[in-house]
Amino acid sequence: MTPGAQLLPLARNAPRIAVLIPCYNEEVAIPRVVAAFRAALPDATIYVYDNNSKDGTVAAARAAGAVVRNESLQGKGHVVRRMFADIEADAYVLVDGDDTYDAAAAPEMLRLLLADRLDMVTGVRRTPEAIAAAAYRRGHQLGNAVLTGMVRWVFGDRISDMLSGYRVFSRRFVKSFPALAAGFETETEFTVHALELKLPVGEVPSAYKERPAGSTSKLNTYRDGFRILRTIIHLVQRERPLMFFSVAGGILLFLALVLAVPLLQTFLATGLVPRLPTAVLATGLVLLSFLSFVCGLILDTVTRGRQEAKRIAYLALPAPDFEEHP
Secondary structure, eight states: OOHHHHHOTTBSSOOOEEEEEEESSOTTTHHHHHHHHHHHSTTSEEEEEEOSOSSSHHHHHHHHTOEEEEOOSOSHHHHHHHHHHHOOOSEEEEOOTTSOBOGGGHHHHHHHHHHTTOSEEEEEEEOOGGGHHHHSOHHHHHHHHHHHHHHHHHHOSOOSOTTOSOEEEEHHHHHHOOOOOOSTTHHHHHHHHHHHTTOOEEEEEEEBOOOOTTOOOOOOHHHHHHHHHHHHHHHHHHHOHHHHHHHHHHHHHHHHHHHHHHHHHHHHHHSOOSOHHHHHHHHHHHHHHHHHHHHHHHHHHHHHHHHHHHHHHHHTSOOOOOOBOO
């Protein structure tokens, strides 16, 4: 039975499915992940990309039946960039190698991607109350809610779990995605790229569980949280420059007015400007605020051109052809 027969029983052409698993020191978890996805998607090819593991991750993945490759640049973003460049498929399932995501959700995510011709489907994490404290700590939940809320406010309200590591992508998305991130902020890039180009996306609830005993998380709540926040700020500056520089200009103009109003009151009452340095500073802040706004206008035009180029790169790839028979 082909993957297409499982996902779209009457499909004309069967899609090639690739399961992509980036790994770093996951000797305990990776055999379970490979086995679970082999059971859920028996005709998919499962790729494990090792990222300089110091334990037996490579041997364990090979023993489980995965195709194992290596990426020497440290960081999940580097691994994702290499996987997207190397692997040829029609649909890609990206999942972490820590055995926290439910492989049973993959067929439904693929079915939605193929049937509705979407470019990205996100596995939205759902954690039972009994294990929520251990599997998905409150600090992580709060950070995800805040960061996801920022992205939804700036780029569009179509994603509810921006930091989920469980995604299904179309070939069009993978081969036109400019992967620039180095670490865990790559999920933020996925989301912003899809929202900026207004690509068709979907979501499927997926169970999220605790890591197996003996497996250790590589995520640092504060360090990686600040890295993701910094990435969001950089993406806003790059993709919404008029908004970014208008806000910066507004702050500078407000500070200038705070400094200038007392001086203006004194001048109107006495005809004198007793604090000349403050007056010069206020004038400089006003000039900087207008300069910031002009920079936003110019960069907005540049960004428009970049978006058009990315859209053309996306459209240069053929659309999937997995129509059902009449």
